[in-house]
Structure formats: structure tokens, C-alpha cells
Amino acid sequence: MATTFADQLRSLPDEALGALLQLRPDLVVPVPADISALAVRAQSRGSVARCLDGLDEFTLTILDAARVTRAADTALTSADAILELASGVPADDVRAAIDRLRTRFLLHGPPEALQVVGAVDEVTSAYPAGLGRPADYLDPHTAALVADRAKLRRTVLAAPPGARAVLDRLAAGPPVGALGRETKAEPIRWLVDQHILVPISEAGRAPRPDGDLVELPREVGLLLRRDTGPLGVLRPDPPLPAAPMRDPKAVDSAGAGQTMEAVRATEAVLEALATEPAALLKTGGLGVRDLKRLAKAAGVDESGAALLVEVAYAAGLLGESETSVSKAPGAVQDIFLPTVAYDMWRAAGTAYRWTVLARAWLTMTRQPGLVGKRDERDRPINALAPDAERAGAPQARREALDALLALEPGATPAVDDLLALLAWQTPRRARGREVGHRDGYAGAAQLGITGLGALTSYGKLMLSDHEPTESDPLGLHPEDASADAVRALDHLLPAPVDHILVQADLTVVVPGPPEPELAAELDAIAEPESAGGASVFRVTPASVRRALDVGYTAADLHSVFRRRSRTPVPQTLEYLIDDAARKHGGLRSGSAGSYLRSDDEALLAEVLADKRLTVLDLRRIAPTVLVSPRPVARLLGALRESGFAPVAEDAGGAAVLTRPKTRRAPTRTPRIVEPSGPPTLLGPRLAGVVEQLRRGDIATRAARRAPITVRAAQGQAVPGLTAVQQHSQAMAVLQQAVRDRVKVWVGYVDSHGATLSRLVRPVSLSAGYLRAEDERGESLHTFALHRITAAVTEE
Incomplete structure (x- = not known):
């Protein structure tokens, strides 16, 4: 019969061991050497805390019930004791919660002698189910009071209203409160004098300014919970929200x-x-x-x-x-x-x-x-x-x-x-x-x-998480869930449109999301007004001038509107384009600081007389040329703000058509955070981990039984002085074992560099290899002779 935690894990069938690893995948990150190492990891604080984090409220309460019902001398409980403490809910729900805890090995052992993993007490509250410690642990006088059930009831019933309110609050949990130093703490002092509450102190901490602490013993708390139940209100089923349904x-x-x-x-x-x-x-x-x-x-x-x-x-x-x-x-x-x-x-x-x-x-x-x-x-x-x-x-x-x-x-x-x-x-x-x-x-x-x-x-x-497929049974190349989402969303979104509807008030309606080419054209020739399923733009003199500045001609703009519009192009829009194109470039600027020239002397006179442009310090140097100490960019901006339509020119007199300079930050690699915790083991990967644990466990136990000479040859610590066997001596032992057909302990180094020991019966020794049956005679193994470190006949 299994007596230790490791033995219980070792006795599990492969399906149960695999279920444990699926429920607690952190146990195999990295894969332990054997089941003994797995048992140590399963009882560690970190692993137990991670396992508890995934449990629901009812299962955690049943775990608290197991902690409450533990016997003081053996620290064991039973399924029947837990069922009795949680008598307010169906027994099947309680048994299912116990099974969940046993499957995760937070409870282990037979149902009549269940044991709580020790680390549970370290990572959870010291007061399971909000109940205090037993009275005999806290104070002998309180223990005597609790032993007399009738006297305890009379004392509780005789409590003043203020003291009863304190008892009810402590009974709901946590069972610890401050004694207090003022007169308003008189109800608590009455309870202490009656030995219903027990003064305690916090080890290693300075005295509290509001007084010492008091604790409500477990037996008194259970008595006060006679209406709600020993464990409080139990909810075996989740509180499903009453959600209205939509199509x-x-x-x-x-x-x-x-x-x-x-x-x-x-x-x-x-x-x-x-x-x-x-x-x-x-x-x-x-x-x-x-x-x-x-x-x-x-x-x-x-x-x-x-x-x-x-x-x-x-x-x-x-x-x-x-x-x-x-x-x-x-x-x-x-x-x-x-x-x-x-x-x-x-x-x-x-x-x-x-x-x-x-x-x-x-x-x-x-x-x-x-x-x-x-x-x-x-x-x-x-x-x-x-x-x-x-x-x-x-x-x-x-x-x-x-x-x-x-x-x-x-x-x-x-x-x-x-x-x-x-x-x-x-x-x-x-x-x-x-x-x-x-x-x-x-x-x-x-x-x-x-x-x-x-x-x-x-x-x-x-x-959604994609399950491993036949083509990828290990789940090493999972499909991208976003690809399916793109396809599903594409069916719901309106199709991109390549046309517009031009209105008489010079608004442009795009009846859907525009195609990238149409969106680029609209950015250049119109101003956005509203966005949504159907976006609205407006053509203005400024937007037409902007289009002319980036290289469009009047013919290009007419062509865009005729080609894209499903409605007749208003005559006002054509006039706006032609008028803006006729004025566009009537003035030319360059660097002097900057200069302004035009074949229209009257237009230059109008600019020179405009009081809004006095900040440019313009002066005439020729009938068709004005100059300014200001930069060209400022000259162009001021003229455009005043309603003129100048363009820049280069040293040869050619118009300079420029688009706004686009600035970009260096490319960044997005930080992708993988889901926290180890991946869930499935299929062949899970079976491989279980097999590796079984093999490691067999090898470890065989190494522990190997003779001291073999263990010394493997580099293991052995008591006393032991000479390492020479290779020729090991070969001689193997040759004799083949002739006598006796079992020998063989120490060898596998292909991964690990040192192992195995009890085998040699069959043949030739061509640089030893062929031998295992100790049960169920399979034949082959060992490279140069990897054998020792050989000792079974004693």
C-alpha cells in the first residue's frame, strides 16, 4: 500500500498522471527527473498557490472544510467528515469538489484517511472558512467552557447587545479583532472576562495602538453559525448573470x-x-x-x-x-x-x-x-x-x-x-x-x-485557442486566430467603394469605406466634415489650391470628379476649379530672402498696398518684381492667408510642386506578451512527458539499487573509499556473464550524457556492442561497449 506522497503519484495509471499534469502544467516546466522530484514540486508553495488560484469559491470552501475537520493527532480527515460539515448542500456537489481536489493532489490518500498537502496551510489564510483555532489550543479556561455545551450556550445568550454584535461580526470571519483601550471596548472586555474571546499577540510585532488582539475560538464560531451553516453560505453553482438576450x-x-x-x-x-x-x-x-x-x-x-x-x-x-x-x-x-x-x-x-x-x-x-x-x-x-x-x-x-x-x-x-x-x-x-x-x-x-x-x-x-491538428499533433505551429477573425469581419463590413456622390452645395458623400486610391485623392482635393458608414467631405477654394500645389492640374481635377462621381458634377464646382487654376501661379516667389514676381503689374500693386502684408516688408525693385527679407515659406503662407494663390519657383523659373513632408519615427517591433503560465499539455506531448517521467523513475530506482562499484563508476557519492573499475575488468565480467547466463549490473552513459544503471542478463558480446535482456526478460537492449563504465555480477 502506498504510504508516501511520491508513492501515491507513482501508483497512478498513466491517464490519471496525465490528467494531473494537464491540471497543473507548471509541474513539468522543466520536466522533473523522476516522480520523486515531481512529488517535491507538487508540494512546493509556488505550485500549490498557482493551483489554488484556478479553483472556484465552492471548491476552496470544501478545502477549508478538510482543514477544519483534520484530527489533531493524525492531521487526517475523511470524506464523511467533510460531508457532515457541508451538510447544507447536495452531497454529490461536495463529492465532486473533493474529487477535484484529489485529482489535483491538494488532497491525497484514501477517502477514509485524506491528508491536506502541507503547503496549503502556508499559502492560505490561517483561519480556514473564517473560523478561529480550537479552544484547547488557545486557552485552558476557554477549553473548559467549550467542553460544557450547555454552559457555553447560556453564556452566549447572556451577552449584552454590544457584545453579541461583536460575536456576530467575528463569527462571520475573520475571527480576530482588536481588544481596544477606550471605554467603548467594554463589550469586548466582558467577552474576554467570560472566556468567550481569548487575548492573543502578534509575534514579532510592536504593540498595536488600539490594544491587543482577541480571537474567537472555533467551537464558539461554529455555535454562532447555526443559522448559516458551519462553513457560511455555500454556493456550489456559479452566480450566472440574468443577461438580456440580443439577436x-x-x-x-x-x-x-x-x-x-x-x-x-x-x-x-x-x-x-x-x-x-x-x-x-x-x-x-x-x-x-x-x-x-x-x-x-x-x-x-x-x-x-x-x-x-x-x-x-x-x-x-x-x-x-x-x-x-x-x-x-x-x-x-x-x-x-x-x-x-x-x-x-x-x-x-x-x-x-x-x-x-x-x-x-x-x-x-x-x-x-x-x-x-x-x-x-x-x-x-x-x-x-x-x-x-x-x-x-x-x-x-x-x-x-x-x-x-x-x-x-x-x-x-x-x-x-x-x-x-x-x-x-x-x-x-x-x-x-x-x-x-x-x-x-x-x-x-x-x-x-x-x-x-x-x-x-x-x-x-x-x-479562441486552436487545438493541435493531425498535421501538427504537438501544437508547435498553432494557427493564427486573427486570420479567421479577418475573414469573419470582412463579411460584416461594407465593401470598399470606388465612387462618390457630389452634391450641389459642393459636399462629397462617400457611401461606404473608400478604397485606398480614392481615400488618397479625397485627402488632396477635399476637406473632411464627418465620418462614419458614409463619410462626407467638402470641396473648398483652399482644398483646390492644395491639390494644385501638390501637382494636380485643372484638367486632372475635372477628370477625377467626372470619373468618380455617380451624380452629375455641379457647374459651381467646375467654376471653382477653373477660377482657382486661373489664379494659381499668378504670383511667383523665390529666395532673396524671398522675392515675388508677376507679369500682372496691377496684381503686384494690389499686394504691395495690402495692409495685411505689411509684416512681410515688401518693396518693389522692378515693375514686375517685389522682394522681402522674410523666408519663402513665410511669404507663401501670408499670401495664401490673405486670399492670393502664389506658387514657388526654382532658380530657373520653373514652378516647384511640393507635397507636405511626411515625418516618421523609426520602426518599432511590437512587444507580444504570451499568455501567462505554461502551455497546456495535449496529445503526444503529454504522453511523451508521462513516459519520460516513468523512465526517469525506473532509472533512478535502479541506480539506487546498483552495487557500490557501479555507483562509484557513475560518479555518484558512495561511503568510504572505492576504486573505480577499469574498462578491461568490466569487459571480463560481461564475457563471463554471457557464458554463465547470469544477471549483471551495468553502468553506462547514454546518448544525452546521462549516467544510468540497469540490471540485465547478457546475451551476446560482439561487434562493439552488448546485447542483453532486461531484468524481467521482456525486451532486448543494445549497449555500445565504449559507453559502459562498470559491470558487476548480481549478488
Whole structure:
């Protein structure tokens, strides 16, 4: 019969051992040498704590029941004792919880003699189920009172109202409170005098300013819990939220619309940073004023802008670059700019662009919900600042969405109900993560992973884990879940359009997401007014001049509108283009500081007389030439602001057509954070680990039984002085064993360099190899002679 923890693990069939490794995969990272090492790891504090973190509230309560019912002398409990303590719930639920604990080896041994793994007491509360320690452990007078059940009831019933309130609070747990030094602590002192509460002290700590501590003994707590039960309120089933149901198609449609808005807003934020980069603060991050500017440019609130900035940075679309400081020659300053990857991202389809953002959000170790809050030193937390870094953010985000993933399609539960569900599923892990979970739900809604409060179909694909396939049984090359999400989202998004609708008021309606080529043309010739499923642009004199500046001619603009518009082009638009083209280039500027020339002397006279241009210090040097000490760029800007349409020219008199210079930050590699914890073992990989443990266990036990000469040859520590056997002596022992057909202990070095020992019966010795049967005669083994280190006949 198995008596030790390792023996119990060793006696498990391969299926049960594999189930343990699946439930506790940290036990095989790295793979232990044998089952004894596995047993040591399974009882360690870290492994037990990780296992407890994945258990639900009811299972943890049953574990507390096992701790409460342990016998004082043997530290053993039984399934019947646990069932009696948890009598308020169905026995099948309690047995199922016990089985979960035994499968994970947090409880081990037969049902009539269960034992709790020792590390459980080290990583959990010292007061299981909120109950104090036994009375005989705390105080002999209290133990005497508890032994007389009738007297204990009379004493409790005689307690004053204030003392009874104290008892009720301590009975609910935790069972420890402060004695107090003021007169208002009189009820507690009455309880201490009656030996219902026991004064205790905190070892190694200074005296508390509010007095010593008192503890409610376990037996008194059980008496006070006669209405709620010894373990308190037990909930064997999860508190499923009463979620209203939505049509899944409506959920997907709403989510798809939000994905388009998220992509558009992200592009608007990055374009605003490309036009006017934001400076990196000395303390790190983005300034509050810059964040407000970006929020206004994207048409979202500041919390939404913070999320988009954080996601764009995590996706590698935003980065830092250096620029010179004009006020301090030679000094540089870091600024935020879109990266080169942004240009490639912008040219891709909407569905792919969204998956880049969603994948970055799921894996980034940033918590955007903290932006705008204050840290422990009462300092504001800025976007992209180090203070918003949270290593547990990806796991909290995934836990929040997994709770939605487990519900029916179209279920729209309230966030508070989801938090209550998470608190039941993994209470140890959910404690302290409420802010992270709420931030996860808010981010999922803004990015379109959820729609109308429910998880979308393409959002489920983003969260799904692909199982190993026949072509990849070890799961070494898992499929990218985002590829399926791209395909699903593509079916929901409107198809890109290549046409526009020009209205009589010079507005341009794009009835859907524009194709990249059409979007580039609209950026050059029109001003955006509104975005959405159908975006609206407006053609203005300034936008036409901008198009002419970058190289379009009047004929090109007429051609674009005739080719793209599904409605007749208004005559007013044609007049606007022709009028702007006729005026465009009527004035020419160059460097003198700068000069201005025109064949129209009256036009130059008009410019010279314009009081708005006096800051340019223009003067006439010829009937057709004006000069200014100001730079060409300032001259052109001032003239355009005053309603003129000049163009620059080079030294040969040719017009200089320029596009705005695009600045980009260096390419960044997005930081991808893998899901926390070891991967789940499946299929052949799991079977291989179990087989490796079994082989290692056999080899270790054989090495322990090997003679002292073999162990010395293997380099193992042996008592006393032992000479290492020579190779010729080992060969002589093997030759004699072949002739006598007796068993020998063989020490050898395998192909991995490990030293092993095995008891075998030699069959033949030739061609540099030893062929021998194992000790049970079930299989034939081959050993290279040069790898054999020792051979000793079985005694």
C-alpha cells in the first residue's frame, strides 16, 4: 500500500498522471527527473498557490472544510467528515469538489484517511472558512467552557447587545479583532472576562495602538453559525448573470460598426501626430494638452483617446523620434510620431487593420483605464507613461472576456454581474483585479470586440485557442486566430467603394469605406466634415489650391470628379476649379530672402498696398518684381492667408510642386506578451512527458539499487573509499556473464550524457556492442561497449 506522497503519484495509471499534469502544467516546466522530484514540486508553495488560484469559491470552501475537520493527532480527515460539515448542500456537489481536489493532489490518500498537502496551510489564510483555532489550543479556561455545551450556550445568550454584535461580526470571519483601550471596548472586555474571546499577540510585532488582539475560538464560531451553516453560505453553482438576450446578427452589426469607428479614430490620432508631433514629457508619456488635442482630432473623449494611443503604441504604429530644439542649438528632444509600419497598416483593409489593433490590445501590458487617475504619490498618470504599466493586465483582460465567452451568444450581462461571476470562478485571482476587469470590458466595447454588451462572433474567433491538428499533433505551429477573425469581419463590413456622390452645395458623400486610391485623392482635393458608414467631405477654394500645389492640374481635377462621381458634377464646382487654376501661379516667389514676381503689374500693386502684408516688408525693385527679407515659406503662407494663390519657383523659373513632408519615427517591433503560465499539455506531448517521467523513475530506482562499484563508476557519492573499475575488468565480467547466463549490473552513459544503471542478463558480446535482456526478460537492449563504465555480477 502506498504510504508516501511520491508513492501515491507513482501508483497512478498513466491517464490519471496525465490528467494531473494537464491540471497543473507548471509541474513539468522543466520536466522533473523522476516522480520523486515531481512529488517535491507538487508540494512546493509556488505550485500549490498557482493551483489554488484556478479553483472556484465552492471548491476552496470544501478545502477549508478538510482543514477544519483534520484530527489533531493524525492531521487526517475523511470524506464523511467533510460531508457532515457541508451538510447544507447536495452531497454529490461536495463529492465532486473533493474529487477535484484529489485529482489535483491538494488532497491525497484514501477517502477514509485524506491528508491536506502541507503547503496549503502556508499559502492560505490561517483561519480556514473564517473560523478561529480550537479552544484547547488557545486557552485552558476557554477549553473548559467549550467542553460544557450547555454552559457555553447560556453564556452566549447572556451577552449584552454590544457584545453579541461583536460575536456576530467575528463569527462571520475573520475571527480576530482588536481588544481596544477606550471605554467603548467594554463589550469586548466582558467577552474576554467570560472566556468567550481569548487575548492573543502578534509575534514579532510592536504593540498595536488600539490594544491587543482577541480571537474567537472555533467551537464558539461554529455555535454562532447555526443559522448559516458551519462553513457560511455555500454556493456550489456559479452566480450566472440574468443577461438580456440580443439577436447575434444585431450584435455583430453593432460591433462591426464600432470596429470601423475604432480604425478611423486611430488613423485620425496618428495623422494628428504626424502633422503636429507631441513632445515626450521628462517624466515619460504624453502631456494632458496633447491628449486633449488628439481627442478633439479623433472625435472621442480623453479616455478613448488614451486607449487608442496606447494600442497604437503597442501595435508598433506609434514611436519616438528625436528632433532638434530651436531655442537651444545642439539640444534634441524626443517626440511621438507615427512609424513606418503605420503607412503599411493604413494601406491594408479595414478588417486586417482592426485585428492588428485588437491583438495589440489583448497582449499589451498597459492599462489605459489608469490614464487620468492619480498614483500613490498623488501624481496624475499620463498616457504612455511608465505608471500605467501593469504586468497582469493581459491576463485580467482575457479573464474578463472569457466570462463573456462562456455565456450564450447574444447574452448582454451587466458588468457588475460579470464581476460577481469572476469572483466566484477564481476568487483568489479576481481579488484586487476589479479595476483591470472593468477596464477590459470598456476597451472591448470601444474597439468593437463586443457589440451592444455581448461578445461578437469575430471577437470569439480572436479569443479562441486552436487545438493541435493531425498535421501538427504537438501544437508547435498553432494557427493564427486573427486570420479567421479577418475573414469573419470582412463579411460584416461594407465593401470598399470606388465612387462618390457630389452634391450641389459642393459636399462629397462617400457611401461606404473608400478604397485606398480614392481615400488618397479625397485627402488632396477635399476637406473632411464627418465620418462614419458614409463619410462626407467638402470641396473648398483652399482644398483646390492644395491639390494644385501638390501637382494636380485643372484638367486632372475635372477628370477625377467626372470619373468618380455617380451624380452629375455641379457647374459651381467646375467654376471653382477653373477660377482657382486661373489664379494659381499668378504670383511667383523665390529666395532673396524671398522675392515675388508677376507679369500682372496691377496684381503686384494690389499686394504691395495690402495692409495685411505689411509684416512681410515688401518693396518693389522692378515693375514686375517685389522682394522681402522674410523666408519663402513665410511669404507663401501670408499670401495664401490673405486670399492670393502664389506658387514657388526654382532658380530657373520653373514652378516647384511640393507635397507636405511626411515625418516618421523609426520602426518599432511590437512587444507580444504570451499568455501567462505554461502551455497546456495535449496529445503526444503529454504522453511523451508521462513516459519520460516513468523512465526517469525506473532509472533512478535502479541506480539506487546498483552495487557500490557501479555507483562509484557513475560518479555518484558512495561511503568510504572505492576504486573505480577499469574498462578491461568490466569487459571480463560481461564475457563471463554471457557464458554463465547470469544477471549483471551495468553502468553506462547514454546518448544525452546521462549516467544510468540497469540490471540485465547478457546475451551476446560482439561487434562493439552488448546485447542483453532486461531484468524481467521482456525486451532486448543494445549497449555500445565504449559507453559502459562498470559491470558487476548480481549478488
